Amino acid sequence: MPKPLYQCRVLVTATSYGVHDPALKTTLESQVGEVVYNQSGRPFTAEELAALIPGFDACIAGLDRFDRQVIARADHLRVIARYGTGVDNIDLDAAREKGIIITNTPAANADSVAELTVGLILALARNIVVADRETRAGLWPRLQGISVNGKTVGLIGFGAIGRRVAQKLSGLGCQILAFDPYTDPASGEGLAHFTSREEVIASADFLSLHCPLTGQTRGMVDAAFLKSMKRGAFLINTARGELIDEAALIAALNEGHLRGAALDVFTRQPPGADHPLLAMPQVIVTPHMGAHSDHAANAMGWGALNNCLAVLRGEEPENRVV
Known part of the structure; x- marks a missing residue:
């Protein structure tokens, strides 16, 4: 049985999540037990993620690198909800082997x-x-x-x-x-x-x-x-x-x-x-800023949030990649 949402821990690594629409944060925080945000202002390295990821049930991910080492350390992770389209920074084979669902937000940006x-x-x-x-x-x-x-x-x-x-x-x-x-x-x-x-x-x-x-x-x-x-x-x-x-x-x-x-x-x-x-x-x-607009950030945020919560509830997410 899926863990009740009030017990779930969610890591948000996407640095612009909720910047333009605070409801993205308040909605997520009202649905799960704990949310930890990326305060570094940049994507996490694989080494940083490997140290952070144990104990989290879900991640709303930016451009951070989820390599096989990170996936191996993910002892509770059920979903990586990509905040954006590309999933080339995620080892999809490792996620598939471990039963971790990967989603993205196609067309949001x-x-x-x-x-x-x-x-x-x-x-x-x-x-x-x-x-x-x-x-x-x-x-x-x-x-x-x-x-x-x-x-x-x-x-x-x-x-x-x-x-x-x-x-x-x-x-x-x-x-x-x-x-x-x-x-x-x-x-x-x-x-x-x-x-x-x-x-x-x-x-x-x-x-x-x-x-x-x-x-x-x-x-x-x-x-x-x-x-x-x-x-x-x-x-x-x-x-x-x-x-x-x-x-x-x-x-x-x-x-x-x-x-x-x-x-x-x-x-x-x-x-x-x-x-x-x-x-x-x-x-x-330019510094990889194509998706850095209010419209794109909000669309990616709501898409990733909905995908993340769907998996945690045991439902099929709208945009499953793996």
Whole structure:
């Protein structure tokens, strides 16, 4: 029999949980026996989680790493309710072996990530970051930007986020091409033209990544991929940093094959002040903030909370991954 909810202990590692809607915390606290929040202001490391996790029945998890060591230490854990979409930081095999249910909140942050993506495309096109930096320095630069109108935007991945990017770009006069082997091309009708991966890569003036991190997509943006992009194109990544071979991207930028890039994610986060990409003026960098908006935080919070409480009650959660 499931433990009564008043006896359950819940660990909340997602740092923005309840920040914009206090009812997320009061609701959770009224339903279970004890709630412990992450006060560090950052995701926990696997080592920190391994020390914390014993005794907890549930976790509402952010970007923290739940590796096999953490799962092995989880002596009471019944659910990891992911506050977001990606589950690549969780050892799913280890969770499955131990009978721990994994849930996520698909599409909860889709609009916010799509908004950032469109913002980065416009910032690259019009040199907004460079213009701001040089104007603040007392200069008055005559920067030559390009118009998004009439250009081709390529989307690798047309799930909830890719589709919303297409929707938000629809009024800007650009052609939108998409590739997604797991999505019905009919879903893009009126928004994007589905075509081959090769054509999307070769045709795009702005190429934006919106695919999950899997064994097949890890490092897919390698030297060959970048070489096949149109000369002078821009690359945008608001998905996962591990999709890109960063050394190959640096080489493509240094050689001038790519005109610029905008990255919200890196292979190692934070990347470190000495990372070569941070020193390149043609690269816009942001701190994995695609989902950091009031709307996304609330949607992810309620989705994770409902999934968590459902499992603790012995019910089937809405968004089970494992």
